[in-house]
Amino acid sequence: MSTLSRISTVHVILIATTFSTFAVGEDWQHGEKILGVSEAPADAPLRRHQDCPWFDISNIRKSSSRFGRSGIAFDFKGDQDPDLSTNLIIVLKDRNGKHQTHAWLSSPVSQQKTGTIQLESFFSGFGREQFEDVEVWIEFRDVFSQDDTRFKVSNSLTMGNVGVITYAREWNPREREKVDSLLKSRRPPGDPPSGLQLAAADTLLVPGMPIQAGWMGKWEPAEVISVHANGYVLVKYDPKLSIVLMPRTRSWIAVAPETLKIAAESPEKFKPSVSVRPGGYAVIPPNFVQVDEDTPLLPGTPLKMESGLRWEDVTLIQVTEGGNLQIKRKSPPFRHRSKDLVQRSQVMIEKVTLEKLKQPGAEKEFAFLLEAAENSDSFTDDNHFGFGLHGARGLRKSHYPINIPIPSSAVLLTDEMPVKVGTKLGACWGHSWYDVTVKDIDADGNLIIGWDGYSDGWDGVMDRDQLVIKKTVLAKLEEDQPKKMAKAPPASSKPKDADKPQTGDRFRLVLKSHGNRKIPVTKVVVDITGIDLKEAGEYVDSCPITLKQNLSKQDAESLRKKLESAGAEVALELQ
The missing domain is CATH 3.30.1390.10 (Ribosomal protein L7/L12, C-terminal domain/Adaptor protein ClpS)
Structure with missing residues (x-):
């Protein structure tokens, strides 16, 4: 067993020091060799692109914590504001080529440009020689990529004998196209279209106002939905481009002078096509209203809470003495369920639920819903609403590889496992599990998958190795399979001991x-x-x-x- 493979847990400590900056040079890897595509090993990280940060790391040494845990430390110095720190990974490789990765998270220094990183054994009795022969570097991992693209964003440090150093490699044509697309998605187009002007800090933008907004290096028709206090403008694109509302800075927005004139003189003429909560990002679903101080609530009342760009199902546990709401959130099977305390302004309620709360026997009915919520289990951490925007894309081959642990209550779907239209499965996207349903099976056995709670614009063909099935669902399907009947042997073939008790x-x-x-x-x-x-x-x-x-x-x-x-x-x- 290798030294690194014996590490039970490694604790990452980041120590802040004084700020320091330096310019990015012409050499993408700051002097380190870049391997060609053909000469690089299969697991080599990619060379960085111009939007990746760069870290000079130095002075690797053995260290120990005040608790006596063995470890190593090294210094780092970054070249830009590390606003992408949540995507940074510290990689360790031992002399046998085995890797361990550690997220650069949960410390104030993760937002600093310079400091010291200390890696230590979490259990003092284990792995005393784990850092004898080790190579360390930093990677930036694109969490929005479906194939976990990794860019090397530091030099390598070594201690002891680790053999061949890990170098970044050049991009292949497919990766180059992907990076180009990635950079376009993160940058405004530049000069505005003819006859339009870029929105400045003091430009009056009104919800419902027609604009042009940047999208993949081009200007596209869009609509202002909300202007947030943090300076971001919530933009609605054509649903063929995006079914979610996108927060944009003003450099992404161009507007016609005549539109600005109407906004200044008669802003009431503009009406947004969808609504969001104040400061929110998700479209309020139809027939839902804001919970306020006068809204009657009972334990077990189903509510909706905004979570990122979508709405999450939550269940009311109780109303606290201070008037806040203790709610229960659903979680995937491999995570603990959580209970949170939220304000009434953070949740919404369906109108039909309000009517049910007023009916006789409501307390008993909602108590039953609370009990059901406590015992519920699904692949997804919520049942999503659609965003009020329906995609217009055609059926496509979807590629969502599994990049997180499979829940203990599920197994990978194989070709031998029975499925039918309507079977509930689980699919992975963005490091989370989602409920999906088999909507059809074609003549070749390909599964047409729909994402529960989303519009049919997301429907697509998915490979079985990208899907999981709950063991209970699988057992039920296997039980319902027609039993294969063995053919009776011909009369002449009856063995002479056929009348004896069978033991096999x-x-x-x-x-x-x-x-x-x-x-x-x-x-x-x-x-x-x-x-x-x-x-x-x-x-x-x-x-x-x-x-x-x-x-x-x-x-x-x-x-x-x-x-x-x-x-x-x-x-x-x-x-």
């Missing part, structure tokens, strides 16, 4: 019902399957469901007795 038959153990004894039955399911309690509860709720297959008669009978003793109804089926 295999059996399937099927849980038919928990018989109103869910908890005892669930505990037995945990015992005989080895799955966790939460997942076992899902199995029990999914009756009838196959728990075990390919069992001997003796083992099948033994397991049946255990389940029946707990109160379950069980069947043994010959395979």
Whole structure:
């Protein structure tokens, strides 16, 4: 086992020092060699592009914390304001070529230009020699890229013997095209179209005003939706370009003089086509209203809270004495559910829910919703609303590779696994899980996938290795599969010992019902399957469901007795 592979946990400490700046030179890697595409190893990072930061790192040395943990430290000096620090990764490589990565996060110095980085073993008793032979460098990783593009943005430091140094490589034609597209998406087009002027700091911009806004190096028709106090302007593009509202600085906006004149004289003539909360970014869905001090609320009331560029389902737990709302947010299966305290102005409520709150028996009904929310589980951390904007793109081959751990309650979808139209699956995008549904299956077996809560503009064909399926859903599908009937042997082929008891038959153990004894039955399911309690509860709720297959008669009978003793109804089926 390599030294680095034995590290249980590494703690990253960033120590701030005085600011320092220096200019970026002509050499992209500041003197370090850049490998050609053909000569570079497959895992080589890419050379940086002009929008990437650069860090000179130096003075690598052994260190130890005040708790006696062994580690290393090195100094860094950056060339620009590190507003991309959340995308920076510290990479360590040992002499055997094994890598470890550590996010540059959770410290004030992550927003500084110079300082010291200390990497230490989190457990003092482990990995005392882990930093004997090591190479260190920094990468910028484009979190918006679907294939985890990595740019080397520092020189390498070494301590001990690590063999060949890691150099950045040149881009191949596909990567060059991708970087060019990336840079266009991050920069305003420049000079405005003829007859229009760039919006200045004092230019009056009114919601509903028609404008031209930058998009991928070009000017496109758009609309002002909101002007935020932080200086950003929320812009709505044609939905063929974007189905979400985009915050832009004024350098991205061009407007006609006659439009500015109307805004100054009669601003009420402009009406935005969609609405957002004050300071918000997500389009308010139809039939929803702001929760205010007079809105009646009960525990279990379903609400919507803005989360980034979308709306998230939340459930009210209680109204605090101070008038704030304790709400429960949903999370993917591999993360802990969270409960937050929010103000009424942060959430919205559907009009039909307001009417239900006024009806007799509402308290009992919403208490049931609260209980259901506490026990809910899905691939997504919320059930998304659409943004009120429908894409007009055609069906396409979607590419969303899985770049995060698969939840313990799910497995990767393989070609052998049965699926049908309507099957619920999980897909990964932007380092999160989302609920998706099989909308169709073509003659070649390709899956047409729809993203739950989004417009059909996102529908597309997806490969199975980009999808996961919950084990309970898979078990139910397999249970519903037609059983293959073995062909009866011809009469003349009857073996002479056919009348003797058969000992080679295999059996399937099927849980038919928990018989109103869910908890005892669930505990037995945990015992005989080895799955966790939460997942076992899902199995029990999914009756009838196959728990075990390919069992001997003796083992099948033994397991049946255990389940029946707990109160379950069980069947043994010959395979």
